[in-house]
Every structure is written in structure tokens, then in C-alpha cells.
Amino acid sequence: xxxxxxxxxPRVYDAFYLGGSWVSPASPEVLEVSSPATEEVVGSIPVATxxxxxxxxxxxxxxxxDGPWPHMSAVARAGILRKLSVEFARRVDELTETYTAxxxxxxxxxxxxxxxxxxxxTRAADxxxxxxxxxxxxxxxxxxxxxxxxAPSGVGVGIQPFNxxxxxxxxxxxxxxVAGCTMVLKPAIENPLTMMILAEAVAxxxxxxxxxxxxxxxxxxxxxxxxxxxxxxxxxFTGSTAAGASVxxxxxxxxxxxxxxxxxxxxxxxxxxxDLAAIIEPIMWGAIRSCGQICYATTRVLFPRAVFxxxxxxxxxxxxxxxxxDPTDPATELxxxxxxRQRKRVQSIVDSAVDxxxxxxxxGQPPAHLARGxxxxxxxxxxxxxxxxxxxxxxxxxxxxxxxxDTDEEAVAIANxxxxxxxxxxxxxxxxxxxxxxxxxRTGHVYINQTGAFTGxxxxxxxxxxxxxxGGPEGLLSxxxxxxIFS
Numbered sequence: 001x002x003x004x005x006x007x008x009x010p011r012v013y014d015a016f017y018l019g020g021s022w023v024s025p026a027s028p029e030v031l032e033v034s035s036p037a038t039e040e041v042v043g044s045i046p047v048a049t050x051x052x053x054x055x056x057x058x059x060x061x062x063x064x065x066d067g068p069w070p071h072m073s074a075v076a077r078a079g080i081l082r083k084l085s086v087e088f089a090r091r092v093d094e095l096t097e098t099y100t101a102x103x104x105x106x107x108x109x110x111x112x113x114x115x116x117x118x119x120x121x122t123r124a125a126d127x128x129x130x131x132x133x134x135x136x137x138x139x140x141x142x143x144x145x146x147x148x149x150x151a152p153s154g155v156g157v158g159i160q161p162f163n164x165x166x167x168x169x170x171x172x173x174x175x176x177x178v179a180g181c182t183m184v185l186k187p188a189i190e191n192p193l194t195m196m197i198l199a200e201a202v203a204x205x206x207x208x209x210x211x212x213x214x215x216x217x218x219x220x221x222x223x224x225x226x227x228x229x230x231x232x233x234x235x236x237f238t239g240s241t242a243a244g245a246s247v248x249x250x251x252x253x254x255x256x257x258x259x260x261x262x263x264x265x266x267x268x269x270x271x272x273x274x275d276l277a278a279i280i281e282p283i284m285w286g287a288i289r290s291c292g293q294i295c296y297a298t299t300r301v302l303f304p305r306a307v308f309x310x311x312x313x314x315x316x317x318x319x320x321x322x323x324x325x326d327p328t329d330p331a332t333e334l335x336x337x338x339x340x341r342q343r344k345r346v347q348s349i350v351d352s353a354v355d356x357x358x359x360x361x362x363x364g365q366p367p368a369h370l371a372r373g374x375x376x377x378x379x380x381x382x383x384x385x386x387x388x389x390x391x392x393x394x395x396x397x398x399x400x401x402x403x404x405x406d407t408d409e410e411a412v413a414i415a416n417x418x419x420x421x422x423x424x425x426x427x428x429x430x431x432x433x434x435x436x437x438x439x440x441x442r443t444g445h446v447y448i449n450q451t452g453a454f455t456g457x458x459x460x461x462x463x464x465x466x467x468x469x470x471g472g473p474e475g476l477l478s479x480x481x482x483x484x485i486f487s
Contacts, residue, residue, distance in 0.1 A: 011043035011098060016052060016217075017199035019059030020210025026051035033193055036104040036336040037327050037373040043102065043193045048218035050225045053184075056214040057231040060155045060182040063211030070152045070180040077178055078128035080207045085121035087201035088166075092118070095166065095194050102191040103162065104335035104373070105290065106327045114194075117170050123456055124174030127476050144487050150480040152180030153257060154233030157226045159247065161239045162190040162338050163293045166198050171455055171470045172236045173213060179479035181234070184214045186226055190338050192217035223247070230254050234479065237261070238295075241394075241420075241464050259468030259478055261295070261460055263394040264422030267415035268298040268451065269437055271408070271428035276307060279427045279449075280314045286425060286451025288322070288378050288398035291337050295465075296423035296445070296453045300391055302411050305404040312382050312402050316362040319378035319400075324367055336374040337397060343374040346397030350379060353390035358383050363398070386414045394420065408433075412440045421462030425451045444469075 015022040025046035033043045064070055069077070088095075095114040100107050137146040158172035165187045176183050187195040199215040202208065216222065227235050227250035234257040237247045241262040251258045268283055270276075286298040303311040327335040337343045343366070350364050363379030379399040383391055391401045405411045415424060421443040428434040431448065438446040444461040445453065453459060458469035468478050 010041050011193050011196075013043070013045045013193075013196050016046065016048065016056075016215070017196075017203055018052070018056045018211075018214045018216065019062075020203075020208075020212075022203070023055070025049070026055075031189060031192075033102050033191065035101055035373075036338050037375075039372050043098075045192050045196060045217055048216050048222050050221060052216055053186075053218065053222045053225045054229075056184045056216045057155065057157075057226065057229055059211035059214055060184050061231045063209055064152075064155050064182040067182075067209045067211065069177075069182060069209050069212050072180070074128035074131070074133060074178055074180070077180065078125035080205060081121050081125040081174060081177060083205050083207060084201060085118050085125070087204045088121060088198065089118045091197055091201055095197055098197060099166075099191070099194045100327050100335075102193045103338065104327050106332045106335050107330060109290065109335075110327075113164060113167060117167050120167065120170035120455070121174050124170070124178050124476070127175075127473060128178050131473060131476055133480075147485045147487070149483045149485055150179075150477070151483045153479050153481050154181060155231060156181045156183040156479065157232050157235045158183060158185045159223050159226070159235065159237045159239065160185065160187045160195075162188040163290060163295075165191065165195050167455075168238050169195065169198060171459075171475070172238075175470065175475045176236075176479045177212065179476055181479050182212045184216060184226060186223055187215070187217045189217055189219050224250055227251055227256070227258075228253065232256055234258070236468075236470070236478075241466075244466060259460075259470070260466035261468075261470060262422075262464060262466040263420055264295045264297065264461065264465050265300060265392065265394050265418045265420045266296055266298045266423035266425070266443065267300040267302055267418070267441070268425040268427065269302045269411045269415060269441075270304070270311070271426070271430070271433060271437075272304040272306065273429045274427050275429075276311055276314055280311075280318050282451055283427070284315060284318050284322075284378070284400070287400035288319070288334065291334055291376065292398040293338060293342075293396050294453075295394075298423065298425050298451050299395065299400055300386070300415075301400060301402050302405050302414055303402060305406055308382075308402070308404040312361055312380070315400070315402065316380050319362050319380055322378050324375055324377070325370060334378065334398065337376055338374070340374055342396065343376055346376055346395055346399065349390060349393055349395050349397075350399060353381055353388065356388055356390075358388050358390055358401075361402075386417050392418065408437060412437060415441045419464040422465035423447075423453060423461075425449075
């Protein structure tokens with residue numbers, strides 16, 4: 001089981017939570033987890049292998065095929081989820097400190113994230129009270145009746161990214177478990193420690209049958225094995241578009257159901273009637289929050305040409321004021337990127353844009369005053385149009401590209417000129433105008449006079465941003481299969 005060290009010491013685990021208990025790993029290898037802010041080791045976990053993954057899947061398969069979980073009422077399952085939410089809530093302080101250590105997220109942001117996750121479990125549980133799991137139907141010329149019964153999909157696999165692992169876990173597992181599915185969660189290896197704390201919360205819920213929820217941090221090999229296994233009925237993946245395509249291919253041979261929540265290059269449209277001073281901060285944070293490592297970040301902003309120069313200047317000033325540094329300092333607003341590899345990738349994209357001739361207004365490099373850690377300055381480009389690579393590429397860093405436009409029709413065309421279709425925003429004093437623009441942008445969600453993502457309602461994207469939805473009744477429906485019974 002876990003070896004928890006004194007506060008400030010590395011958090012060490014020597015087992016995985018599989019099949020309702022802590023089990024020894026198949027390999028003696030250990031993965032050290034380092035802070036992206038200090039580069040110091042903050043914890044360690046065993047290195048997961050395909051043997052561990054097979055054990056996790058067999059536990060989930062047995063729990064679904066032979067266990068009571070899929071045959072319990074949805075209300076009974078929801079009651080157990082509420083107990084899990086209580087155990088999770090008890091660990092919010094621990095989760096906050098650990099996530100700040102392993103992901104570099106500022107303390108305030110870490111706390112807000114994990115407090116919010118408590119509601120993800122309870123919202124999933126709430127669905128059980130009113131969701132229509134059965135429906136009586138007739139048919140033309142029929143003498144009897146037909147019942148449409150929504151049955152659990154089966155064994156699910158949730159493959160999660162490094163940004164917000166416990167939040168994506170709650171989104172996936174909350175709906176899957178209420179539906180009656182069993183699950184293996186595979187968080188990313190960059191920051192697995194908070195997911196191990198979630199495993200401790202799961203282990204504390206005695207009413208949860210063994211094998212219903214299994215947690216196995218692992219790398220690419222483990223993820224590919226889980227996605228390609230015939231023991232799996234559905235895979236839910238959150239991550240990059242390239243990785244999502246690989247998961248989809250792995251699911252193909254077994255015709256495994258798959259849900260993909262992938263990348264984005266969302267645009268914020270600013271109309272000509274707004275008060276620029278009032279919207280600069282929301283625009284900026286919509287792009288650089290979590291150091292830009294958010295799929296739905298609005299990393300393109302479209303300004304009317306008449307105010308473009310003034311708007312870009314105001315944005316640059318706001319970015320230069322952002323306090324970047326030690327994530328444990330309450331004054332810090334922006335932490336580091338997740339890894340050295342990610343910072344090199346962001347730097348490469350920024351350098352390519354400069355070489356391409358795009359105007360670099362501010363930022364574009366690691367901050368000079370921070371010798372350690374994978375920090376990167378908030379960065380602003382002013383592009384002449386949407387064709388440049390930095391306006392088309394998902395950077396996954398604190399990089400915002402401003403683009404001018406002349407008419408509402410052109411703004412919509414620019415917003416839609418992307419391989420992605422995940423999020424977006426419209427800023428306007430005219431709500432009817434904003435609503436009209438929002439309806440013409442081909443994305444999964446659009447916000448008016450704000451940025452962000454509310455995952456309590458169906459969340460997902462169009463085009464290369466993936467398909468299927470998480471959150472709300474649609475997220476629960478994703479884990480159910482229609483079955484018709486005629487009598």
C-alpha cells in the first residue's frame with residue numbers, strides 16, 4: 001500500500017489499487033515524479049506493465065460479468081458514489097498540496113479544482129434520480145408493447161491527460177459507474193500522485209464491490225494494451241488529437257466503443273461595441289490559465305481591425321503584469337509547464353512563428369528570473385491573418401494569437417477556419433448579436449462575455465476535437481446501450 005511521508009517529503013507508493021485491494025506490481029521498477037517548478041523529486045510509484053493492465057482488466061471484467069454492480073439499481077449505485085465524494089472531500093487539502101507539487105499549479109487554482117471535483121461525483125449521482133433508464137414504446141400495427149431499456153455498456157477504460165487528472169477521472173468514472181459499468185482508469189505518468197490519493201478514497205468505500213473501479217497509472221504501452229484488449233467494451237480518452245487517433249485505431253479491431261475529447265484551437269470573437277478595458281483580463285486568462293495547458297483554451301482572439309492595435313497593446317501590458325513563479329507562493333498567478341519536453345515544444349512553435357514573420361508582441365521565452373523549472377512567459381503574437389502556423393497549431397502553452405477582422409461574417413469564417421472545434425467565446429454588448437455569432441461557430445461549446453468550460457453540461461467537440469460527450473445526461477447516455485424488449 002502507499003507509504004505516506006511527512007509533509008514536504010516525497011510521497012511514495014509501492015502498490016496499485018486493482019480488484020478492490022492494493023496489489024504488488026509485476027515489475028520492481030520505480031518511476032520518480034518530479035516537480036515542474038523545482039525539478040526535485042516529489043514522489044514515486046511503481047512502473048506499470050502490461051501484466052498489471054491485464055490484471056486490472058480481468059478484475060473489472062469479473063466485477064461486471066459476475067458481480068452485483070450492473071444489477072443494482074442506479075439509485076443504489078449513486079448512493080455509493082456519494083460516499084466516494086465524501087471520502088474525496090476529506091482529502092482536498094492533501095490533493096491540493098500534492099497537485100501543486102507534481103503539476104506546478106498555483107495553490108489557489110489547485111484548491112479550486114479539487115473542491116469543484118467533489119461536485120462532479122455528486123452531479124453524476126444526482127442523474128440517477130431522474131434519468132429515463134427505461135421507456136415504454138408502441139409501434140404501428142403492433143399488438144403488444146416494446147420496452148426500450150438502457151443497459152450498461154460493460155467494462156470501460158478511462159485514459160486521462162496530465163492536466164486535471166482527478167477532474168477527468170470524475171467525469172468519466174462518475175457517469176460510467178452510475179450507468180452500471182466497471183472501469184479501469186489510466187492517468188498519465190507525468191503527475192500520477194493525485195490519482196493515487198483518489199485510489200485511497202476509493203479503497204475507503206467498503207460498499208463499492210471489488211473490481212468496479214481500478215486505478216493504474218501507466219505509459220504508452222499500457223494505454224495501447226488497454227485500448228486494444230477484447231476485454232474492454234468502451235474506451236473514453238482525453239488528450240491530444242494525435243494520441244486520440246492512435247487510441248481509435250487500437251479500438252478498431254474489436255469494434256470497441258470509443259469516446260474522444262481531443263485538442264482545440266478555440267477563438268474568442270470581440271465585437272466592435274465592447275469596452276476593451278473590461279474584457280482584456282478575461283481574454284488573457286482564457287488563453288493562459290494553467291499555463292495554457294487546457295484543451296478548450298481560447299488561444300486565438302479576433303479583434304475588429306479599427307481597434308486591433310489598441311487591443312493588442314492592452315493585452316501585452318496585462319500579460320507583462322502576470323506574476324509567474326513558485327506555485328506555493330499565494331501571490332503566484334502562473335506556474336510552469338508540465339515538463340522540459342513540453343517547454344521545448346512550446347519554444348519550438350514560438351520560434352517557428354517568429355521565423356515565419358509573425359509579430360511577437362511580448363514573451364516568447366522562459367522568464368530570466370527563474371533558473372529552475374519549466375516556466376514560460378505569457379506570449380502574445382499579432383498575426384495579419386489566420387493562415388500562420390501559430391494560429392492553426394494547438395500549442396498547449398501560454399501563447400495567444402491576435403487576428404484582425406472587418407465584418408461579423410469574416411470573424412465567423414476565421415473562427416471556423418481550424419481543424420478543431422472544441423470551445424470558443426463571443427464578447428459583445430449586444431446579446432442577440434453574440435447569440436447569433438455563437439450559433440454559427442462550429443464548436444462543442446461557446447461562452448458569451450466569458451471564457452472557460454462548464455463540464456456539468458455535455459462537453460466535447462466537433463471535427464478533430466473528437467466526438468461523444470461527457471457531463472450532464474448526455475455524458476451518462478454515453479455509457480449506456482439501448483436494448484429493446486418486445487412483449
